[in-house]
Amino acid sequence: MGNIIHRIVRWARRRSPWVLHFNSGGCNGCDIEIVDLLTPRYDVERVGILKEASPRHADILLCTGPVTRQTRDRLRRIYEQMPAPKWVVAVGTCSCSGGIFRDGYNVLGGIDQVLPVDMYVPGCPCRPEAVIEGLVQLLEQVE
Amino acid sequence: MSRMTIPIGPQHPALKEPVAFLLTVEGERIVESALRIGYVHRGIERIFQRRTYVQSVHLAERVCGICSHVHSTAYCQGVEALLGLEVPPRGLYVRTLLCELERVHSHLLWLGVLASNLGFETIFMYTWRDREIVLDIMEELSGGRVAHAVNVIGGVRVDVAPDQVRSILAQLDELGRQVEAFVGVIEHERTFQARTRGVGYLSADEIRRYCVVGPVARASGVDVDLRRDAPYAVYDRLDFRVVVAHEGDVWARTMVRILETVESLSLCRQLLVGLPDGPLVSRAPRRVPSGEVVSRCEAPRGELLYYVRSDGSDRPARVKVRTPTLTTLITLPKQLQDVNTADAFTVLSGVDLCIACADR
Amino acid sequence: MKLDALLEALQEAFPFKELNPRPVPVGETFITLPPDCLHRAVGLLVERFDLRHLSAITGEDVGDEIVLLYHFWDNQGLTLRTALRRAEARIATVTDLIPGAALYEREVSEMLGVTFEGHPGPQVLLLPDDWDDEPPSYPLRQRQEEDS
Numbered sequence: 151m152g153n154i155i156h157r158i159v160r161w162a163r164r165r166s167p168w169v170l171h172f173n174s175g176g177c178n179g180c181d182i183e184i185v186d187l188l189t190p191r192y193d194v195e196r197v198g199i200l201k202e203a204s205p206r207h208a209d210i211l212l213c214t215g216p217v218t219r220q221t222r223d224r225l226r227r228i229y230e231q232m233p234a235p236k237w238v239v240a241v242g243t244c245s246c247s248g249g250i251f252r253d254g255y256n257v258l259g260g261i262d263q264v265l266p267v268d269m270y271v272p273g274c275p276c277r278p279e280a281v282i283e284g285l286v287q288l289l290e291q292v293e
Numbered sequence: 294m295s296r297m298t299i300p301i302g303p304q305h306p307a308l309k310e311p312v313a314f315l316l317t318v319e320g321e322r323i324v325e326s327a328l329r330i331g332y333v334h335r336g337i338e339r340i341f342q343r344r345t346y347v348q349s350v351h352l353a354e355r356v357c358g359i360c361s362h363v364h365s366t367a368y369c370q371g372v373e374a375l376l377g378l379e380v381p382p383r384g385l386y387v388r389t390l391l392c393e394l395e396r397v398h399s400h401l402l403w404l405g406v407l408a409s410n411l412g413f414e415t416i417f418m419y420t421w422r423d424r425e426i427v428l429d430i431m432e433e434l435s436g437g438r439v440a441h442a443v444n445v446i447g448g449v450r451v452d453v454a455p456d457q458v459r460s461i462l463a464q465l466d467e468l469g470r471q472v473e474a475f476v477g478v479i480e481h482e483r484t485f486q487a488r489t490r491g492v493g494y495l496s497a498d499e500i501r502r503y504c505v506v507g508p509v510a511r512a513s514g515v516d517v518d519l520r521r522d523a524p525y526a527v528y529d530r531l532d533f534r535v536v537v538a539h540e541g542d543v544w545a546r547t548m549v550r551i552l553e554t555v556e557s558l559s560l561c562r563q564l565l566v567g568l569p570d571g572p573l574v575s576r577a578p579r580r581v582p583s584g585e586v587v588s589r590c591e592a593p594r595g596e597l598l599y600y601v602r603s604d605g606s607d608r609p610a611r612v613k614v615r616t617p618t619l620t621t622l623i624t625l626p627k628q629l630q631d632v633n634t635a636d637a638f639t640v641l642s643g644v645d646l647c648i649a650c651a652d653r
Numbered sequence: 654m655k656l657d658a659l660l661e662a663l664q665e666a667f668p669f670k671e672l673n674p675r676p677v678p679v680g681e682t683f684i685t686l687p688p689d690c691l692h693r694a695v696g697l698l699v700e701r702f703d704l705r706h707l708s709a710i711t712g713e714d715v716g717d718e719i720v721l722l723y724h725f726w727d728n729q730g731l732t733l734r735t736a737l738r739r740a741e742a743r744i745a746t747v748t749d750l751i752p753g754a755a756l757y758e759r760e761v762s763e764m765l766g767v768t769f770e771g772h773p774g775p776q777v778l779l780l781p782d783d784w785d786d787e788p789p790s791y792p793l794r795q796r797q798e799e800d801s
Binding site: 330331334336338339370371374375501502503504505522523525584585586587588589596598600602610611613615619620622623652653 | 677678679680681683705706707708709711713722724726728729730732751752753754755756757764777778779780781792793
């Protein structure tokens with residue numbers, strides 16, 4: 151019985167990941183492309199991806215922007231509040247590596263300076279199609 | 294009644310960017326508010342000093358993702374003035390076309406975000422769906438939906454072919470019909486009006502004291518628009534009206550922005566139809582002679598100022614960026630005073646904050 | 654903006670100062686003033702000419718001095734330029750005349766270490782909470798002082 155429940159939970163987790171979107175210091179370009187995912191052209195809700203309000207409800211953290219000194223601790227706190235199992239997707243070149251702002255005095259680099267990243271989706275800004283592809287590849291790995 | 298402090302942000306479902314508000318409330322009423330920005334501060338003005346003039350175009354575009362083209366326009370205009378370089382007319386027309394397309398995309402984006410924060414999901418979905426038309430046009434012209442890399446020092450690097458003109462005009466007509474529908478919603482939809490009328494009021498006097506710019510200023514009756522007052526690019530050759538309202542509340546700001554969108558669509562048509570022949574760019578040298586320049590543009594949120602000082606090398610000695618959002622941030626504590634907690638996000642959305650612009 | 658009348662009024666108010674009005678692109682006029690005259694000059698612009706729109710305050714470290722540029726706008730641009738000695742980077746605030754200057758002064762203060770005397774709330778604007786190096790460092794200064 152426990153095994154069946156376990157399989158159902160795993161199936162649901164793969165088929166309907168709930169994402170939390172956080173901007174840790176980016177220019178907004180990648181953020182508007184992520185919000186675009188919810189809108190009629192891409193409409194990821196029909197494939198089960200729901201944008202959540204609270205870290206406690208989320209499976210996947212979609213993070214944009216380089217990490218600035220001011221957001222570092224907040225980013226860590228948000229990650230810690232997410233219940234396991236959880237994954238981090240770095241969306242956009244800035245969150246992969248710091249991008250064009252790498253040598254800024256207030257910039258620490260990409261998300262992986264602070265959190266373990268499971269999927270890197272580059273692009274400046276990242277296209278919505280690329281974010282979807284990144285999520286699909288991540289979920290296939292989760293199996 | 295005892296007071297309670299509610300922290301909002303930097304992570305919050307209604308906020309697209311990290312910013313922190315501390316609202317002190319007495320029951321349902323906000324009595325005090327404080328604001329903390331700087332989460333998106335990347336130290337761009339310092340980074341400019343380490344890049345060449347050409348690399349800085351790429352950097353200027355990424356100060357903000359929503360108004361990226363007008364940032365690079367203000368920067369390129371400044372450097373072109375330092376070089377004494379004249380951009381050929383066709384290049385200026387294309388540059389202006391992207392400026393106006395960006396204004397349309399920015400205002401529709403904002404309207405969707407405001408509607409979403411009011412709970413009006415339908416308008417959020419409709420505006421962002423129709424905004425895709427503008428993004429498609431920008432992608433067709435430049436290869437990029439959000440960051441276009443159209444400006445170069447001396448002109449632009451993309452052209453508009455005759456068949457593209459026809460197809461873009463058709464797409465703009467389709468978008469125009471949708472925008473008219475949105476105007477109707479804002480003018481007549483009673484729930485929308487009930488939520489936005491009388492909220493976040495700023496008088497013309499307060500606008501002047503705080504040096505507020507853009508649609509927020511125009512919604513309170515202050516008639517300023519750099520496209521008319523100090524025309525840059527080809528605005529002196531175009532026919533448009535500056536939209537001014539007098540109610541000074543969130544509803545007035547919405548009306549100003551949506552009517553500005555209608556004007557911008559008309560400007561786009563004028564630009565496409567009147568596109569002159571000729572080259573797109575004047576060749577620019579790598580080194581810029583010593584001098585300084587103050588370059589101003591009317592970004593979707595208002596007056597954008599770039600000050601550039603050159604010391605004769607191939608790197609700018611100083612680039613100062615003053616974005617319009619800074620001028621509206623300073624009015625937020627006043628706007629939030631005595632507002633119901635439920636209306637807090639209406640007020641915050643009404644000013645069209647772009648924190649990436651403010652923090653740089 | 655009645656630029657000629659304005660320049661005349663400024664020269665009258667500061668008879669022994671070399672104002673050096675010069676045109677700067679795009680359509681601007683720059684005027685130079687010593688730091689102790691700046692507040693009075695801004696008062697003149699605001700009270701006599703109703704010139705209240707301060708677009709920005711630019712600060713720059715040019716080596717031996719810290720230059721401040723106050724960019725005004727009224728259908729054309731007017732910038733007041735003043736230079737502070739590094740060792741004494743202080744100037745009177747203009748927020749009593751133009752409340753909109755508050756954020757601009759805070760930014761110049763944290764980026765260049767300039768003190769705006771009389772500023773109502775000189776907290777840090779953009780720099781992070783943990784930017785409290787000892788001795789203090791200012792991001793836009795070309796070199797940091799040991800004794801600021």
